[in-house]
Amino acid sequence: MKPFLKYHGPAVLWALFVLYICAADLSSVDKSPLFFEGFDKLTHCGLFFTMTVLLCFGIIRQQKPHGFTFIKAVVVLAASIFFGALIEVLQAEIFTWRTADWNDLFCDVLGSCMAVFAVMLTVWAIGYEKK
Template sequence: MNTTLKYYGSAILWALFILIICAVPLHDADKSGMFFPGFDKLVHCGLFFVLSVLYCVGSIRKWNTHNIRIEIAMKNTVVLISYGALIEVLQMRVFTWRSGDWNDLLADTIGACMGIFAVLLTSNAIHHEKS
């Protein structure tokens, strides 16, 4: 457990933050003039982008590599999409004041894939620059 927290502590904290944000009742916040149509999807995408970057950095540190291997990236993608699906199911079944939306899961998936791609691109660029 200590090694998991050592490498993935920030990702776990961010995942808990996402869970709390997705469990909070919004009432009519989405109908106020502060938000535009699709703002919710943008937030989901951004939250999962950050989560995937933190999770990938934890994986890089855990496996002591300079960049993320493709099999680790694929595993991380499955884990992140599963977490997004879990949140949507919880919103449908447990947090009944929220509505589970499969378009939110799509936004989560896009954000996770964007974050993993960003880590792949950045770590390869840094590794290439050093060599």
């Protein structure tokens, strides 16, 4: 467990933060003039982008030599999508003060896809530069 947390500790902490934010009662935030209509969707996208990048970073650091294959990208994407779906199910069944929304899950998936694309592009660019 210790080697896992050595590399994936930041991702686990961020996932717990995402779970806390998605479970919190934020009904009064919708009425605040500081936030615009799509702020919730943008937040979901950003939270999952960050979580997926941290997860990818942990996987890259864990490998010797450092690398990120397509298979690993699919596994990370599947784990992120599962986590997003789990949050929506929890909001529907347990956190009844929150509402489950398919659009939130779509934004979770979109943020995760953007993160995997960015990581794969960065890893490819670094490998290309070394040649």
